[in-house]
Amino acid sequence: MNIDLTHEEVAFRDEVRQFLDTEYPEDIRRKRDESVPLTRDDMIRWQKALNSRGWFAVNWPVEYGGTGWTPVQKYLFANELANANAPHVVPFGVKMVAPIIYTFGNEAQKKRFLPDILSSDVWWCQGYSEPGSGSDLASLSTRAIRDGSHYVVNGTKTWTTLGQHADWIFCLVRTSSDVARKQEGISFILIDMKTPGVSVKPIITIEGDHEVNEIHFENVRVPVENLVGEEGKGWTYGKVLLQHERTNIAGVANSQYRLNKLRDRAGQSLHGGEPLVNDTNFVRKIAMLDIELKALEFTELRTLASVAVGNAPGPESSFLKIRGTEVQQALDALLVEAAGYYALPYVPQQYVLEYPAADRIGEGSETSTSLHYFNNRKASIYGGSNEIQKNIIAKHVLGL
Template sequence: MHLHLSEEDAAFQQQMRDFFTTQVPADLRARWAAGGEPSADDMREAQRLLNAAGLAVPHWPVEWGGKDWTQLQRHIYLQEMQAASVPPPLAFNANMVGPVIATFGSQEQKERFLPPTANLNIWWCQGFSEPGAGSDLAGLQIRAVLDGDEWVVNGQKTWTTLGQHADWIFALVRTEPDAPKKQQGISFLLIDMTTPGITVRPIQLIDGGHEVNEVFFDDVRVPADQLVGERGQGWTIAKFLLGNERVGVAPVGTIKRALASAKQHAAQIASGDGTLLQEPLVAARFAELETQLAALELTVLRVAANSHGDKPEPASSILKLRGSQLQQDVFEFTADIAGPASLEWHQPDDTDLAAWTALATRTYLNFRKASIYGGSNEVQRSIIASGILGLKG
């Protein structure tokens, strides 16, 4: 066992830190750090800067822009990116559809889609969940029927994150309704969002924001060469994609930054003759959250060091569960620190309240999503119980 990074990894860490803090504009990073609804333009600019430096899709195959890094290097890269408040490459592109096309797509599909996906020239959104298919994803109903060399798609998707910015959607559709098992009749389609028959309707969330949508498909005609892999292989692809989604999903760097900001804020809020940070109960909660965050980061590092190729260390399954809990705990605590100032959701024109307080409650409410998306925490517990502990009813 070794406490410190190797010389090579320490140099890598410095290189990443230098890049993120000097090559991505400070004003863009400040806007990202402030939170609230993400700016699509900032996300595009950041991803293109990263892509130009070969840092947008390091986990892809090398011939499509990948870096062949170790798991630890990938962790350091993410950590430094989050610490510098650089918007991460769009997950739908970099972590979801990109690896799917690289793994299951035809050569034509790779050449057509991977370069613009890496550069965010195509903004992808995810068409998985439906009103009747959430955690039970295989129960999806949307139909695609082959008509000549086109699939005709009818039905609805929902919870489509940032679909309002999307150029394309990757969707799971039912192509073989008569398959013996519901998992078998599903295919993976790539669909241009400008195709006639597609309607996007915003869903307003409890924080007042608009980040998810419903997407309706009414006789949408999709060229047959936009089906990825084989007909009926969609479930296999979906499991591959969701597996990627869960790996490295503990946003340790982001949580650290949020907790550090909360501490700064607490030090600036007067309480009696001192500050809120000096209140014993507040200080103890900070000490507890820092300790729990250190435990999570150490687990992330242990998983990174012990994962080889396709064999992740079993403890990786706890990262999504624990990461989402801690992220929620930190935002909950931040709202508590804002206290009465959190009652304003939009900074008034003439105010003495600090700007961050207007976002505190909205961010807290917004991140209740973290234990629901990417496989709810109940699903994660089921995966641990059956996959690791061998508890099968």
């Protein structure tokens, strides 16, 4: 594959760099560099900055506000954002539910929902998993029973990422049990989180963060017009969405940024100790990761090229998900190793911009490596666990 850049592509890359120099809010940049968590407002401000340049809905068709970029432009854009350590966009609206709405939704739904996703004025979350249904998602039991012009929804969704901030949730629900296969009778509906009967309960994860939630639905009345596509076809739509989600999870550009950080760290003496570049074993581990990341990068480029000519990302998104998250977690482990015992203390009060640099334990980012390590155990679980991705590859790629 030839990835030499044309003059136009170099000009595009420079334009992205210029944008990041001038439009990436300085306080958010500092927070990212100093490992200070972003607020809801920070994330929205960043997304609005991207949208004001028309660069938020990278993959959408142009008619709905997408960029119309080539795969190479998308690749360059992702790389420049990662090199600037810019925040990830929150995927649930722009990368997940929007493609389902513009592909399977009706005109009224496109008009109603897409503009607010584009402007980040409405925050979405994803209601797929349930306490008894994760890997075996088709066994889900949240019910939506038709009652006149409404569905009445009862059940519980779990692990709902950033659901505490959400205005709307897209859900897979069971509209019929009278089916031959459990994948039938599932529908895809959109629920306003302010509807009476919706409640959000936090789940605190191992690193002490509130990122995920349990969401309860008790006799929640949802207008029938919030059904996307055909009743009973939700499994088909949900699968398309998961393939998009898995492709996004690979995070190649971000891993490249973190690998470069690891190299920098290894080249420096940490608080008077010997630099890790003098440790052949450690350097070998970095080299192995570098090779794996390069291979992954080419697989991602192939998928981007296929999506660009109108294909949905197919089962190859499972390869990307597995290898992408394995590389991320290997990086987490090496970064913790490189931080040494400075990765041990948990000092939540130092993760604010105002905390005096002189009082920081480590350089801030060293102590946060273990937080990231624990938080990112999720990467091989969400979007369908890596074991399940291997089953998909066995069935749909190897034909076993």
